[in-house]
């Protein structure tokens with residue numbers, strides 16, 4: 229068995245990034261020259277995912293448009309001698325299967341994942357929050373392996389300073405983290421008060437879930453912030469079978485807010501094979517730092 233489906237909840241309003249996100253979905257904001265959503269899909273494909281399920285809102289048709297055929301653009305690129313870009317455009321939405329499900333009301337992450345139930349079917353699947361860029365497929369790949377070998381759900385983890393845990397889901401670990409960064413999970417709590425947090429290990433936006441989570445989602449009651457929280461459905465799973473976390477010291481950019489987005493763009497641009505050298509020179513000029 230392999231994990232081949234990933235759900236990307238993308239129906240959010242992007243209020244942290246207004247007014248840019250009034251007309252452009254935050255998932256399509258560019259990271260240099262590609263939409264953030266494409267980097268999430270590249271990460272998924274690198275971890276063996278073959279089918280992407282985007283949970284969209286009817287108010288964000290630009291996301292579907294990104295995957296639609298664009299013969300007029302391809303023709304133009306070929307005519308102007310840019311066959312590589314023409315090929316890149318042709319591959320969008322073709323090198324991986326992309327399906328859509330719809331969330332009609334912003335009732336929470338648990339509800340959003342539940343909207344993908346019929347498209348996912350009865351198999352383990354990944355959930356990838358598109359605000360969070362990981363920069364590599366390694367974490368998700370290991371999480372898929374742990375789900376297959378343990379038969380239970382898996383969450384991606386990062387250690388943060390104690391005073392930051394209140395903004396996240398936090399796990400209650402059983403025993404030590406092993407040499408591969410894998411730890412068993414007894415319980416999880418969404419956005420605890422710092423004093424009540426069971427650890428400093430937060431859930432980052434990567435999950436690999438067994439399909440019984442849909443039953444737990446169906447029975448969810450409003451939790452933290454009055455929302456139907458995915459973390460509360462995961463508590464049910466952790467209480468009844470194997471459940472693990474995988475800890476990685478990933479860079480993790482939160483591109484859903486302006487400063488996180490800027491950090492991602494600047495850091496990735498400095499390393500970019502095409503734009504990096506010129507951008508570095510320009511940035512040195514801007515900040516007056518000769519050693520950058």
Ligand code: G1P
Pocket residue numbers: 337357360395396397398418430431432433457458459
């Ligand atoms: C969501 C999850 C939370 C997780 C976080 C990661 O929270 O509910 O458990 O730690 O994503 O970014 P949100 O950021 O939507 O409030």
